[in-house]
Amino acid sequence: MGLRVCDLAVARGGVPLLEGVNFALAPGQALVLRGPNGCGKTTLLRVVAGLQPALSGTVEGGEAVAYAAHADGIKATLSVAENLSFWGAVYGAGDVKAALERMNLRALSGRAAATLSAGQKRRLGLARLLVTGRPVWVLDEPTVSLDAASVALFADLVRGHLAAGGMALIATHIDLGLPEAQELDLRAHKARLPEPGDAGGFDEAFL
Amino acid sequence: MRDLRLALRAGGGFGLGLAFFLILAVLVPLGVGPEPEVLARIAPGVLWVGALLACLLSLDRIFALDYEDGSLDLLATAPLPLEAVVAIKALAHWITTGLPLVLVSPVLGLLLFLPGAAYGWLIVALLLGTPALSMIGAFGAALTVGVKRGGLLLSLLVLPMYVPTLVFGAELVSRGAQGLSVGTPLALLAGITAGAAAILPFAAALVLRINLR
Amino acid sequence: MVSIWQYANPLRFMRTTDWLLPIVAWLAVAVTAVGLIWGFFFTPDDFRQGATVKIIFLHVPSALMAINAWIMMLVASLIWLIxxxxxxxxxxxxxxPVGVVMTLIGLITGAVWGQPMWGTWWAGDPRLTSFLxxxxxxLGYIALWAAIEDPDTAxxxxxxxxLVGSVFALLSRYAAFFWSQGLHQGASLSLAPGTRVDWAYKAPLYISMTGFGLIFVALVLAGTRTEIRARRMKALVARERMA
Structure with a gap:
C-alpha cells in the first residue's frame, strides 16, 4: 500500500501548471516538493488529496491521505482538546491525549483556540495528523510560523511517522532537517504551452 | 455528531433569528392596526414569512466559516461522506434556528390574535416545514460558499425555493384556524420536507465539491 | 460519422452559426412581423373584449417562450453536466437573459390586458403569480453566473x-394554484389561452408564436457566440501570461 502518481498534469483556473509528474512513495518514505511560489505545489497537493480533479494522469492510494493545508481548520470558540477530539471522532481513530503530548500542547489543552499564537495553532494543526490514523500525510508548508525548536519537533514527528510505516508528501521552502527524504523539483515539470485546438475540455478548446 | 456541538458553539449568532422573529411579530400589529379580526386573518402568513426570514439570517454561516478556516477542505478529505456532513450541518442549523422558532411561535401567535384552534396546527406546520427551510438553505449556502458577500445572492437563490413550503405551511395553519380539512397541505408539506431531506444533501455535497476545487 | 455533438466544438459552432445566424435572424423578423401585423390589423375585434384582445399576439408567444427558455436551459445544463x-x-x-425579457413581456402585457378586462393591473391569479x-x-440563475469568476465552476x-430550481419552480406553480384556490375562491377570471379561440385568431397567433421561437433561437445563438468569443479572449490572455 503506497502512493503512486503517474504522469500527472494539473491546472488552476483553466491554466495548465504542471505536467508529467511521476513519483511513488512506499511505506517509510518521504518526498519533499520544491519550487518557486506559484509553480503549482499547492494545486498538486490538492489533486493528490482528491480535492481537485487532475487534468490528466492518475493518483493511486489517494484515499489514504491526511491533508493539512495553509489553513488549520481550527474553531476559535472550541478548546484545544475539543478541536482535536472533533477530528478524532470524524476519523474514528487516534489517541487525542497522546497527540497533545507529542506536540507539546498538554499545558494548553483547556485553552480556547482563539487565544493561541500562530505557532501554537500550527502545532495543533499538525497534531490533527496524529489523530487521523492515515498513512499518507500530505502537508502544504507545514512549518509556516513555527520556531526552530518546533521545526525540529516537526521533523521528529515526521520521522516517527515514517518509522511506523507512514509516508509523507511535503511542500516547503525551508530545510526541514530530514536528510532521508527524497526531493522533487517541480520546475522541471512546468507545463508547456499546448498546441492551439487540442487539450479538449479546457479553455484551449476556444483557441 | 460532533458537528452539532461545533455548530452550536461556533454559531454564536443564532439567537438573532429568534429576536428577528419576535420583532417582526411586534411590528406587524403596529403597522397593520390593532383590530383582532384583521390580525387573526393574516397571522398564519405573518408567522410563516417571519420564520422564513429568520431562517435566512443565519444561512450563510452554515458553510462560510468552515470554508474560510479550511475546515471544509479537511472535512472533504475525511472519511465522513460530504453528503452526511451537509445533512448534519443542515440539522444543526435547524436545531439552532428552526426548533427555537417552533417553540416560541405560540407566544407570537398570541400577539397576533391567532384563533385558538390554530395553535396545534401552527406547531405541526412549523415542525414539518422548517427542516425543509434549513435543507434548502444549506443547498443555497453550498452554492454561494465561494462568493464574497454572498448573503444577498443567497437570499435571491433561496427565497423563490421557499415558496412551496410557505404556501402549504401557511395554508395548513389558516385551514386549521377555520376548522377546515387539512389533509392536502399537510401531506404536501411533509412531502416537500421529505423530498428535500432525501435529495438536497447530494446536490449540496456535489456543489460543495465543485466550489472546493 | 456525423453527429449533433460535433457542434459542441466551439470552432465548428462558430463556423456553422456564421451563416446560420443571419438566416434565422431575418426569418425571425419576417415571421414575427407577419404574425403581429396580421394579428393587430387584420383580425376582427372580439365581441366582448374589443380591440384589447389583440394583445394576445404578444402575450401568449412571450409567455410560451419564457417557459421554453427555461426548459432549454434545463436541457443544456444536463448536457453540460453529463x-x-x-x-x-x-x-x-x-x-x-432572453428568458427574463420574455417573462417580463409576458407579465407586462398581462397586466396591461388585465387592467381593462379585470379592472386591475394585478390579480392574485395563480398564472400570474407563478410567472412572477x-x-x-x-434572476437568481443570472446572478449566480455573474457572481462566480471561474467560468467552469460557474x-x-x-x-x-x-436542475434543482426546475423542481422547485414546478412545485411553486402547483403551490400557486393551490394558494389561489384556497384564499381567493373564484376571484380571478381564468383566460386559458387557446380555448374558444376562433381560427381567425389562431392562425396569426401560431405564426407569431413561431416568430417568437425564431427570435429566441436567434438571440441565443448570438449570445452564445458572444460568450464563446469572451472565453476565447480569456484563453488568449491566459496563454499570454504563461508564455
Missing part, C-alpha cells in the same frame, strides 16, 4: 441550480 460540452453551458447562460416566481428564478453551479 458530456462537458462548453458550448452547451454557454448556450444556457445566453438563454437566461419564474422571473425570480431567472457553469457547474448554475447547471445544478437550474
Amino acid at each position: 458530456r462537458r460540452h462548453h458550448v452547451s453551458a454557454l448556450a444556457a447562460k445566453a438563454a437566461a 416566481i419564474l422571473f425570480l428564478f431567472y 457553469a457547474d453551479l448554475t447547471a445544478v441550480l437550474c
Whole structure:
C-alpha cells in the first residue's frame, strides 16, 4: 500500500501548471516538493488529496491521505482538546491525549483556540495528523510560523511517522532537517504551452 | 455528531433569528392596526414569512466559516461522506434556528390574535416545514460558499425555493384556524420536507465539491 | 460519422452559426412581423373584449417562450453536466437573459390586458403569480453566473441550480394554484389561452408564436457566440501570461 502518481498534469483556473509528474512513495518514505511560489505545489497537493480533479494522469492510494493545508481548520470558540477530539471522532481513530503530548500542547489543552499564537495553532494543526490514523500525510508548508525548536519537533514527528510505516508528501521552502527524504523539483515539470485546438475540455478548446 | 456541538458553539449568532422573529411579530400589529379580526386573518402568513426570514439570517454561516478556516477542505478529505456532513450541518442549523422558532411561535401567535384552534396546527406546520427551510438553505449556502458577500445572492437563490413550503405551511395553519380539512397541505408539506431531506444533501455535497476545487 | 455533438466544438459552432445566424435572424423578423401585423390589423375585434384582445399576439408567444427558455436551459445544463460540452453551458447562460425579457413581456402585457378586462393591473391569479416566481428564478440563475469568476465552476453551479430550481419552480406553480384556490375562491377570471379561440385568431397567433421561437433561437445563438468569443479572449490572455 503506497502512493503512486503517474504522469500527472494539473491546472488552476483553466491554466495548465504542471505536467508529467511521476513519483511513488512506499511505506517509510518521504518526498519533499520544491519550487518557486506559484509553480503549482499547492494545486498538486490538492489533486493528490482528491480535492481537485487532475487534468490528466492518475493518483493511486489517494484515499489514504491526511491533508493539512495553509489553513488549520481550527474553531476559535472550541478548546484545544475539543478541536482535536472533533477530528478524532470524524476519523474514528487516534489517541487525542497522546497527540497533545507529542506536540507539546498538554499545558494548553483547556485553552480556547482563539487565544493561541500562530505557532501554537500550527502545532495543533499538525497534531490533527496524529489523530487521523492515515498513512499518507500530505502537508502544504507545514512549518509556516513555527520556531526552530518546533521545526525540529516537526521533523521528529515526521520521522516517527515514517518509522511506523507512514509516508509523507511535503511542500516547503525551508530545510526541514530530514536528510532521508527524497526531493522533487517541480520546475522541471512546468507545463508547456499546448498546441492551439487540442487539450479538449479546457479553455484551449476556444483557441 | 460532533458537528452539532461545533455548530452550536461556533454559531454564536443564532439567537438573532429568534429576536428577528419576535420583532417582526411586534411590528406587524403596529403597522397593520390593532383590530383582532384583521390580525387573526393574516397571522398564519405573518408567522410563516417571519420564520422564513429568520431562517435566512443565519444561512450563510452554515458553510462560510468552515470554508474560510479550511475546515471544509479537511472535512472533504475525511472519511465522513460530504453528503452526511451537509445533512448534519443542515440539522444543526435547524436545531439552532428552526426548533427555537417552533417553540416560541405560540407566544407570537398570541400577539397576533391567532384563533385558538390554530395553535396545534401552527406547531405541526412549523415542525414539518422548517427542516425543509434549513435543507434548502444549506443547498443555497453550498452554492454561494465561494462568493464574497454572498448573503444577498443567497437570499435571491433561496427565497423563490421557499415558496412551496410557505404556501402549504401557511395554508395548513389558516385551514386549521377555520376548522377546515387539512389533509392536502399537510401531506404536501411533509412531502416537500421529505423530498428535500432525501435529495438536497447530494446536490449540496456535489456543489460543495465543485466550489472546493 | 456525423453527429449533433460535433457542434459542441466551439470552432465548428462558430463556423456553422456564421451563416446560420443571419438566416434565422431575418426569418425571425419576417415571421414575427407577419404574425403581429396580421394579428393587430387584420383580425376582427372580439365581441366582448374589443380591440384589447389583440394583445394576445404578444402575450401568449412571450409567455410560451419564457417557459421554453427555461426548459432549454434545463436541457443544456444536463448536457453540460453529463458530456462537458462548453458550448452547451454557454448556450444556457445566453438563454437566461432572453428568458427574463420574455417573462417580463409576458407579465407586462398581462397586466396591461388585465387592467381593462379585470379592472386591475394585478390579480392574485395563480398564472400570474407563478410567472412572477419564474422571473425570480431567472434572476437568481443570472446572478449566480455573474457572481462566480471561474467560468467552469460557474457553469457547474448554475447547471445544478437550474436542475434543482426546475423542481422547485414546478412545485411553486402547483403551490400557486393551490394558494389561489384556497384564499381567493373564484376571484380571478381564468383566460386559458387557446380555448374558444376562433381560427381567425389562431392562425396569426401560431405564426407569431413561431416568430417568437425564431427570435429566441436567434438571440441565443448570438449570445452564445458572444460568450464563446469572451472565453476565447480569456484563453488568449491566459496563454499570454504563461508564455
